[in-house]
Amino acid sequence: MIKFKDIEKIYPPKTVALKNINLEINAGEFVSIVGQSGTGKTTLIKLLTAEERVTRGKITIGDWDITRIKQCDVPVLRRQIGVIFQDFKLLPKKTIFENVAFALEVCGATQGRIKKTVPQILKIVGLEGKANRYPKQISGGEQQRAVIARSLIHRPKILVADEPTGNLDSVNTREIADLLLKINEFGTTVLLVSHNRELINSLRRRVVTLEQGVVVSDQEVGKYLL
Amino acid sequence: MFIALFRIVKFSLQDFLRNFLFSVATIIILILTLISINFLLTLNFITKVALGEVRDKIDVSIYFKQDIPESQIGNIKSYLLSMTEVKDVFYVSPEDALEKFKETHKDDPAILESLVEVGNNPLGATLVVKARDTKDYENILKVFDDQKYDAIILEKNFEDHQAVIEKVTEIAEKGEKTALGIAGIFAIVAVLIIFNTVRIAIYTHRDEIGIMKLVGATNWFIRLPYLASGIIYGFLAVIISVIITYPIIGFIEPYMTGLFGGTSLNILSFFTRNYLFIFGGQFLGVVVLTIVVSSLAVGRYLKI
Numbered sequence: 262m263i264k265f266k267d268i269e270k271i272y273p274p275k276t277v278a279l280k281n282i283n284l285e286i287n288a289g290e291f292v293s294i295v296g297q298s299g300t301g302k303t304t305l306i307k308l309l310t311a312e313e314r315v316t317r318g319k320i321t322i323g324d325w326d327i328t329r330i331k332q333c334d335v336p337v338l339r340r341q342i343g344v345i346f347q348d349f350k351l352l353p354k355k356t357i358f359e360n361v362a363f364a365l366e367v368c369g370a371t372q373g374r375i376k377k378t379v380p381q382i383l384k385i386v387g388l389e390g391k392a393n394r395y396p397k398q399i400s401g402g403e404q405q406r407a408v409i410a411r412s413l414i415h416r417p418k419i420l421v422a423d424e425p426t427g428n429l430d431s432v433n434t435r436e437i438a439d440l441l442l443k444i445n446e447f448g449t450t451v452l453l454v455s456h457n458r459e460l461i462n463s464l465r466r467r468v469v470t471l472e473q474g475v476v477v478s479d480q481e482v483g484k485y486l487l
Numbered sequence: 488m489f490i491a492l493f494r495i496v497k498f499s500l501q502d503f504l505r506n507f508l509f510s511v512a513t514i515i516i517l518i519l520t521l522i523s524i525n526f527l528l529t530l531n532f533i534t535k536v537a538l539g540e541v542r543d544k545i546d547v548s549i550y551f552k553q554d555i556p557e558s559q560i561g562n563i564k565s566y567l568l569s570m571t572e573v574k575d576v577f578y579v580s581p582e583d584a585l586e587k588f589k590e591t592h593k594d595d596p597a598i599l600e601s602l603v604e605v606g607n608n609p610l611g612a613t614l615v616v617k618a619r620d621t622k623d624y625e626n627i628l629k630v631f632d633d634q635k636y637d638a639i640i641l642e643k644n645f646e647d648h649q650a651v652i653e654k655v656t657e658i659a660e661k662g663e664k665t666a667l668g669i670a671g672i673f674a675i676v677a678v679l680i681i682f683n684t685v686r687i688a689i690y691t692h693r694d695e696i697g698i699m700k701l702v703g704a705t706n707w708f709i710r711l712p713y714l715a716s717g718i719i720y721g722f723l724a725v726i727i728s729v730i731i732t733y734p735i736i737g738f739i740e741p742y743m744t745g746l747f748g749g750t751s752l753n754i755l756s757f758f759t760r761n762y763l764f765i766f767g768g769q770f771l772g773v774v775v776l777t778i779v780v781s782s783l784a785v786g787r788y789l790k791i
Contacts, residue, residue, distance in 0.1 A: 310701070312701075332706075333705075336703045336704060336705045339701060339703040340702075340703035341699075344701060350697070351698070352699075353503070354501075354506070354695075354696075355501075359491065363699075363702060365701065366494050367699065367702060367704035369490055371490065372490075411702065
C-alpha cells in the first residue's frame with residue numbers, strides 16, 4: 262500500500278506545487294491522477310520515485326518510509342517502481358533489447374537471466390520481432406511499449422505511467438491503455454497520470470483529481486471532471 | 488563484481504564505437520596535445536645538449552711561471568680536484584705547451600723565429616680547469632687571489648672567458664626558464680582542451696545519465712564507464728602519439744646532428760631510455776585528468 266500523508270511540496274522561493282495531499286492507494290489498484298497542466302500531478306509521481314523530496318509530510322510504500330530516503334537507497338527504490346514517461350526516455354544508442362536489458366544489467370543480473378527474461382517481456386508487449394532495432398527505427402507506440410517492457414523487467418509491485426499516451430494517436434493510446442489494464446490484472450498497482458479525458462472515462466477505475474496542488478475529488482469509479 | 492566490471496568495460500567500448508566520430512575527435516585532440524608535449528621535450532633536450540656542448544668547451548687556464556717544480560703544481564692540482572665545484576683538471580707540461588704553441592702558430596714564421604732566438608722554452612706549465620657549472624669558475628679562481636700564489640702564477644685567463652661564461656650561464660638560465668614557461672603554457676592548454684572535450688562528451692550524454700538513474704543505476708555504475716573511457720582514450724592517444732613521434736624524430740635527428748657539427752644527439756635513445764617516465768607519465772596524466780574532469784562533469788547530472 263502507498264500512503265501519502267499530509268504532503269506539501271514547495272519549490273523555492275514560494276511556489277506551492279502540492280498542498281495537504283492525503284492519499285491511500287491499495288496494492289493492486291489502478292488509479293488515474295488527473296488535472297490540468299501545472300496542478301502537481303508529475304510532482305506527485307516525482308516524490309514517489311525520489312526525484313524530488315517533500316517539503317512536509319510522509320510517503321510510505323508498505324512499511325518503507327521513503328520521505329527521507331538515503332541517496333544510496335534511491336536505486337533500490339527505483340528498481341521496485343516501474344516508470345513510464347510521455348517522452349519515452351529510451352537510450353538512443355542502444356537497441357530495444359539492450360534498453361530493456363539495461364534495467365537488469367544495472368542491478369547485476371546474470372547474462373543468462375537477461376537472455377531468458379528480456380525476450381519474454383518483449384513478447385508480452387508485442388515487440389518480439391523488433392528487439393534489434395534502435396528506438397528511432399520504430400514507431401511512437403512501439404517505443405512506449407518498449408518503455409513498458411523496461412519498466413516491467415523487475416516485475417515491480419508498482420507501475421507509474423506519467424502521460425504515457427501524450428505523444429500517441431488514438432489507436433496506440435487504446436493499445437497502451439489495454440496493456441496497462443492487463444498489467445494491473447496481474448496484480449501490479451498502476452498509477453496513471455493523464456489529461457486524456459476519453460482514456461480516463463473509458464477505464465472505469467479510481468480517479469483522483471488535482472487542482473492547484475490540492476486533491477479536489479477522489480472517486481472509486483470516476484470520470485474526468487475538469 | 489566480475490559481472491559489473493565486465494559490463495562497465497562493455498558499456499564503455501559500446502559507447503566508444505557508437506559515438507565513433509566523437510571518440511576519434513577526442514583522441515585526435517589528445518594526440519595533438521601529446522605530440523606537442525613530445526616536441527617540447529625534444530626541444531628541451533636539444534637545448535640542454537647544445538648548452539652542454541658549449542659549457543664543455545669552456546675551461547680556464549692557470550699559467551705558471553717558468554721553472555716551477557712539477558710537484559708543486561701537482562699539489563695545486565690535487566687541491567683543485569678536492570673542490571666540489573671542480574669537474575676536472577688537466578696538467579699541461581712546458582714541453583707540451585711549447586708544442587701546442589708551435590702548432591698553433593705554424594703559419595707565422597716571425598713567431599717561430601723569435602722562439603729560436605729565445606733559445607730555451609719560454610713557456611711554463613699550465614693547469615686547465617673544468618668546472619661542474621659555469622657559475623663556479625669565479626669561486627675556483629678566487630683561490631688564486633691569495634698572495635702566496637703571486638710568486639708562481641704568471642697569469643690566469645678568467646677575464647678572457649668571463650664574458651663568455653656569463654653569456655652562456657645567462658643563455659642556459661633563460662633557455663631553461665623559457666622551456667619551463669612553454670611547458671607550463673602547453674600543460675594549461677592541454678588541461679583546458681581535455682577538460683572541455685570530456686565535458687562536452689558528458690553533456691551530450693546528460694539525458695542518458697538521467698535515464699540510467701531512473702531505471703535504478705547506482706552513481707558508480709554510471710560513473711565508471713566514463714572513467715573506463717578515459718583510460719581507453721588515454722591509452723590509444725599515447726600509443727598513437729608514440730607511433731607518430733618516433734618516425735618524426737628519426738627523420739629530423741640526422742639534420743639536427745648536422746647542425747651540431749656531427750655531434751650525435753641521440754634524441755631517440757633519450758625517449759627510449761625514459762619511455763616509462765615520458766609515455767607512462769603522459770598516460771597517467773591523461774587518465775587522471777579525464778577521471779577528475781568526468782567525475783566533476785557527471786556529478787552535475789547525477790542529482791536526479
